[in-house]
Amino acid sequence: MKNIFQKIIDKEIPADIVYEDEKTLAFKDINPIAPIHILVIPKKTIKNLQDISPEDNEIIIHLISTIQKIAANQGLDINGYRVITNIGDYGGQTVYHLHFHILGGRPLKWEVL
Ligand code: AMP
Numbered sequence: 001m002k003n004i005f006q007k008i009i010d011k012e013i014p015a016d017i018v019y020e021d022e023k024t025l026a027f028k029d030i031n032p033i034a035p036i037h038i039l040v041i042p043k044k045t046i047k048n049l050q051d052i053s054p055e056d057n058e059i060i061i062h063l064i065s066t067i068q069k070i071a072a073n074q075g076l077d078i079n080g081y082r083v084i085t086n087i088g089d090y091g092g093q094t095v096y097h098l099h100f101h102i103l104g105g106r107p108l109k110w111e112v113l
Contacts, residue, residue, distance in 0.1 A: 003095055005095055016028040026038055034103040036076060036102065038074070039100070039102075040102060041099045047096050047098065048085070048086075048096065049085050051098070067100060070102060071102060074102075076105070085099065
């Protein structure tokens, strides 16, 4: 069965998309925990960071460059921001499609919840 992010990639459910190209998609988190909270995902099905293989190198470099572009577009490059990826149950992952959270728009504390 498709997970929620695959449905967003396939345009079966709506999302507030801020960036899209042939390899990546970025959209606003539905439950933001910071003034700016954007999720950046590959279109390729990769479960999480632990599931990345050497053949994904190009995609991962592309994702990082997409994060940089989005951060700059949102003005986050000036004061800084945080990128998080949760891995597995103990890591707090709830959607099993690789995603990077971009968090910013205010000073962020460092807490392990
Ligand atoms: P994680 O807990 O790291 O797996 O992150 C999953 C994130 O996806 C959470 O922050 C959710 O708020 C977010 N999320 C779940 N469903 C949607 C959706 N339909 N559109 C946007 N964000 C979503």
